[in-house]
Structures are given as C-alpha cells and as structure tokens.
Amino acid sequence: MGDACGLLGDGSKAVKVHHLVKAPENSVSSISRRESWDASRPATVYKTPETLPDGTPCTAATVILRTRGCVWWWKSGCTFCGYFNDVRDDVTVDDLFAQWDEAKRKTNDFDGCSMVKVYTSGTFFEDREIPVEFQDLVLKETHELGLHLIVEAQAHLCHPDKLAWVAERHPGCTVAIGLEALDDTVLRFHCNKGFSTKTWRKSVDDLRTAGLRVKTYLLFKPPFMSEGDALNLTKEWLREVAPLSDEVSINPMNIQKGTIVDRIFRNREYRPPWLWSLVEMIECTHDDIADSNCRTIVHPTAGGRIRGAHNCKKCDTEVVAAIERYSVSRSLDEFRGLDCDCKKVWQAEIFNDSVLPAPLGSGTDRRGLAVDLARAP
Secondary structure, three states: OOOOOOOOOOOOOOOOOOOOOOOHHHOHHHHHHHHHOOOOOOOOOEEEEEEOOOEEEEEEEEEEOOOOOHHHHOOOOOOOOOOHHOOOOOOHHHHHHHHHHHHHHHOOOOOOOEEEEEEOOOOOOOOOOOHHHHHHHHHHHHOOOEEEEEEOOOOOHHHHHHHHHHHHHHHEEEEEEEOOOOHHHHHHHOOOOOOOHHHHHHHHHHHHHHEEEEEEEEEEEOOOHHHHHHOOOOOOOHHHHHHHHOOEEEEEEEOOOOOOHHHHHHHOOOOOOOOHHHHHHHHHHHHHHHHHHOOOEEOOOOOOOOOOOOOOOHHHHHHHHHHHHHHHHHOOHHHHHOOHHHHHHHHOOOHHHHHOOOOOOOOOOOOOOHHHHHHOO
C-alpha cells in the first residue's frame, strides 16, 4: 500500500483510515521534527482585531501552546488536521507554565487586549492533555484580568461536571467545538472525527446549562467531496447550526503537512475550495441567520495560496480581504463590485458538480501551465 498511487489504489489489501492518518506522524522525520521544538516556548503568540460578545470591537491575543496533542490524535486522528506537527510528547506542566509566562511577556501582560484565545491542539480542559493546575491558572488569571477567554474542546469531552468547574473559574467564557459537518456520514468517512452529531448537540446543551458560550467550527469542503456538494451542504449546516451557537466559524480547507488531505492533494485528487464558493455561501445564508444573533466568521487560512482557498490569483487578494471584512462588519456591501473572469470558470464547475459525477472533489486546476497540469503526479 505504501507505493499505491491514487484513490483506487493498486489492488493491495485495503487499510483503515486510522492507519493512513497515523502513518505520517510516526515517520522518523515527523518524530524528529516534533522533538526539535522548545517545550518551554509557545508555538506562536500574536494579536488581531476581534469583536467581543456584545459586539464591541477589540484587540485579541492568540496563544497557541505547544502541548502533547489531543487524545483523539493519540487514538486515531482527523483526516485534515496537521496539529501533530507542532506538538511534543514530553511537555510537562512546568513547560506549560513557562509558555504562559512567555506569552504574557510577548504581549506585555496582554496590554491593550480585551480577549485572549488559548489553543492547545486539543481540548483545553481535558486532564489527560493539560494538567489541572495549568487549566486552573489560565481560567482564573484571565478572569481576574477581565479578559474574555476562548478555548477549544472536542464535543465528547464536554462533560457536565467539568464544564461546571470551568464556569466556576471563568464564568461566561467561550468554548469552541470543531463540529466540521452536521452529517454523521461526513464526520465518519470524510473527517474521521470520532464523535457524532448527537454528541455535539448534547455538548451544546451542557455548555448552555453551565452558562458558557458556544462557538462552532464548520469545515468547508472536507476531503472526498466536490465543490458543489461542499457549497450546498455547508449552507444547510450553517442554517441549522447558527441558532444553536453564539458564533459559527467556517474554516475553508487548507492543506496541512502529513495529513490524508495532503496526500490526495499532492496526487491531484483534491483541490482546496474556491474563494467564490465562500462568497456565495455568505450571500445565500446572510438573511437566514441574521435574526439568530449568531456571528458568522469566515477566515480563509492561507487564502489566496495554492494550499488554501483560492481563485485564479489575480483576484485573490481582493476577495480574501472582502471575506475578512465581512467577518467583522457582517455587511454584504463588502462584496459589492467583486468580479473576475475566473468567476465563470467557478460557476461552470458548480453546475457540472450538480449534473455530473464528481471524482471525490478533485475539482478544477486554477493555476499553472496546461502542459504541466496534464503530466502525471
């Protein structure tokens, strides 16, 4: 199977998605890369414009900690997630305290910030991933500083007792859950997510009971899905998820190193989404969710690049900027006047996806010389 090329393979015995996910992580180069990171320093710390829950514009600090990764990754892992590239197996609680101190040093104790996002490549309040004493410190310290806190969690790890414990230390903080798709088939076979939509709905109820805010992540164009299907399904999911969430963040697929998506992308059997699809999704759902008091965020990570959502290159910068502005302004005026010749190519692909069988989301090449694109991978 190691030499198999293409989605159809070479006739050898099939392997489980689990093994395909884990294989790149266990390579010598991957392990060596992970062990090279300084466990006492966070992966990254930066500030961005944001919006508080009451709609007030603010500055947010994002702190991405270097941790041991998530428990689902230890067991299996998602098809698209490359966070394993930035973890270390031997991170200690002292390392985490040192990382937190470094984050405060870099931001001058979060000076000028009203919000802090603490991401751990997993579930912040899962004791097997993050020691309880570190959880306690971050929750209490951010609350005492008057900072709105956003952390991430997996749906099946949102236990009522633990959520009550979190709410006691930082009332009203936001918990972001990577739902990705409101479809159990997509969760299982496209994403290998590890939980069901029923589990997500229960986690939302438990978060509400604890008085915590709900942020939901949706993934635009999971692997093995055509552009047209991704557009239509994400519009449906967004309409259903928004009334149950305080915020919904739609994350267009970006290709992360060593993942299954990376593998099929390099084999020209997957293309990241069009930026035009994101604009269409926003315009079609804007009025439907306007009355839900749910903020919709679309952030094209690596937008305009070949491994992220992109168009023809000529219009990418302008379209990405309009999408980013919409996430703050929530005004469709941001897209007024946007146009490019490549929009007709996108429209043709969406139409073809609706009437022709699509080969699992391979899509249309938008860049490069025709001769190069015709060559085998």
